[in-house]
Amino acid sequence: MFLLLPFDSLIVNLLGISLTVLFTLLLVFIIVPAIFGVSFGIRKLYMKTLLKIFAWATLRMERGAKEKNHQLYKPYTNGIIAKDPTSLEEEIKEIRRSGSSKALDNTPEFELSDIFYFCRKGMETIMDDEVTKRFSAEELESWNLLSRTNYNFQYISLRLTVLWGLGVLIRYCFLLPLRIALAFTGISLLVVGTTVVGYLPNGRFKEFLSKHVHLMCYRICVRALTAIITYHDRENRPRNGGICVANHTSPIDVIILASDGYYAMVGQVHGGLMGVIQRAMVKACPHIWFERSEVKDRHLVAKRLTEHVRDKSKLPILIFPEGTCINNTSVMMFKKGSFEIGATVYPVAIKYDPQFGDAFWNSSKYGMVTYLLRMMTSWAIVCSVWYLPPMTREADEDAVQFANRVKSAIARQGGLVDLLWDGGLKREKVKDTFKEEQQKLYSKMIVGNHEDRSRS
Amino acid sequence: MGAAHSASAEVRELEGKTGFSSEQIEQLHRRFKQLSGDQPTIRKENFNNVPDLELNPIRSKIVRAFFDNRNLRKGPSGLADEINFEDFLTIMSYFRPIDTTMGEEQVELSRKEKLRFLFHMYDSDSDGRITLEEYRNVVEELLSGNPHIEKESARSIADGAMMEAASVCVGQMEPDQVYEGITFEDFLKIWQGIDIETKMHVRFLNMETIALCH
Secondary structure: OOOHHHHHHHHHHHHHHHHHHHHHHHHHHHHHHHHHOOOOOHHHHHHHHHHHHHHHHHHHHHHHHHHHOOOOOOOOOOOOEEOOOOOHHHHHHHHHHHHOOOOHHHOOOOOOOHHHHHHHHHHHHHHOOHHHHHOOOOOOOOOOOOHHHOOOOOOOOHHHHHHHHHHHHHHHHHHHHHHHHHHHHHHHHHHHHHHHHHOOOOOHHHHHHHHHHHHHHHHHHHHHOOEEEEEEOHHHOOOOOEEEEEOOOOOHHHHHHHOOOOOEEEEEOOOHHHHHHHHHHHHHOOOEEEOHHHHOOHHHHHHHHHHHHHOOOOOOEEEOOOOOOOOOOEEOOOOHHHHOOOOEEEEEEEEEEOOOOOOOOOOOOOOHHHHHHHHHOOOOEEEEEEEOOOEOOOOOOOHHHHHHHHHHHHHHHHOOEEOOOOHHHHOOOOOHHHHHHHHHHHHHHHHHHHHHHHHO | OHHHHHHHHHHHHHHHHHOOOHHHHHHHHHHHHHHHOOOOOEEHHHHHHOHHHHHOOOHHHHHHHHHEOOOOOOOOOOEOOEEOHHHHHHHHHOOOOOOOOOOHHHHHHHHHHHHHHHHHHHOOOOOOEEOHHHHHHHHHHHHOOOOOOOHHHHHHHHHHHHHHHHHHHHOOOOOOOOOOOEEHHHHHHHOOOOOOOOOOOOEEOOOOOOOOOO
């Protein structure tokens, strides 16, 4: 026991010194700039260095693969099969025409061949289905030294493995504690700050303080994730009395948008830590939190949103109309609720660069805490945010058409695929109304012929 | 390294049996894993995960075709409970485009195989004949989505089509002659000289590897 004593004090000293160093670093380089909204450019430098390292690593793997004659890259394809874009009617007419050698007015109303079209379509969807592809993480073409994104790249050289090991060490032992400390600071500052501001009397000063407290804490959180964000077209930023609409990839979207603008959040009341944060935030400025039971009542939701929007002194609302997280390669159907209110809509497109860390939250695979840990142990989160010019609903449009128009604008700007499918399919099955559409079309064709026949 | 070698021997064996290329087999294997949820076999329930398939009126017949012992070449009738990857590929191979560079006999054989697949879809009780009941069943399924069509109309459409098929196969029938059903030979007769090859196949994309520069 006596022998341990000198070692003990040495270890304690080392620990003390490293903690002090860590905290000074934190304070000087990260928190102070966050408070004032200034950036040293450290993160951009970090990103450039990482890119150079990835390029070197990929080159090594290419060389290694060539030596061993292995195929390094996956086939570049957007799908396995080429789907025929002809419609149901065209195809059936063509099959019947090629099949029947009799004159057209003698063709039977129903032919054995009609089953061809549906059979083939069925096979095509079994082989390659657009919707299911959207719900799994995007696959990378090169390796970013994270084993979680390594689908195809096998161990090629010792140097590369050492580099990967070094990467693991840096990410888990240096970056992770740093980030957790930052996140902790950010969240506690938010709770404390907003509670304090809440005690002030309503007025311009309170608004000013509340805005800056919110912004400061979100900026700290952004640095906690090492998020490198590029904002485009900032002159189109949402204004009071409007609704800000964006595509949804992960819960981090909120932090990214809120660190550049001052928004009113909409959401369900949660318990636990989230609940504490929500209650504190609402003291400083009016956010819209719904009880779990109220969420089902669409009229109540619409009423509260409309009230908020009518009051020009209140902040723009931030809403994600897809309703769930999509993997950032496409935009799915927007729920029409927020588009029925009649306020100006400010669309925002968010596109993540998957090379540094995949931000997609696959909520059926990972829980929230696991997801946050994965985010904090990635290299960085790099994304671009485009503020699109405001849109309003036109007189002859209904809510669904307006929602689709906004969706296309967002998809086009972000370079994402514009899909008609409902994000809810991640968990539920197809609505029966969609199924019936196809069957109705087909049966209309047959009965239509039948009726023509009986009339003549 | 050892695992990689035995995997490629398996792939080569599958290549020979089913005629797919190794890249296509790898892609289909990924799709298989996605459908089965990383299990080694697929059951009927796994096809519920394909949302696009829900739109298809003959969805149940298509799913059934995957488990049909006649298509899997495992027996004259009955359904398997689950299929493995090789069975999956066997069913998929019915939809490979016919290679016109092969000899005429081979082309004829492939064509017959495709038509047999379709025949099995109609002939649900595996007795080798498509009876009036089975035909009606198919028509009803195809028209089931439309609430405006009554069952009677669907039946009469099926009856009319069956008579048409009978006249092609048997010619003029005596008034009390009963047409038992369409056999496979009759089925082939209906399709004689008609080009079904382009309708019964799924085109696979040519998978080229593209090198990337940073």
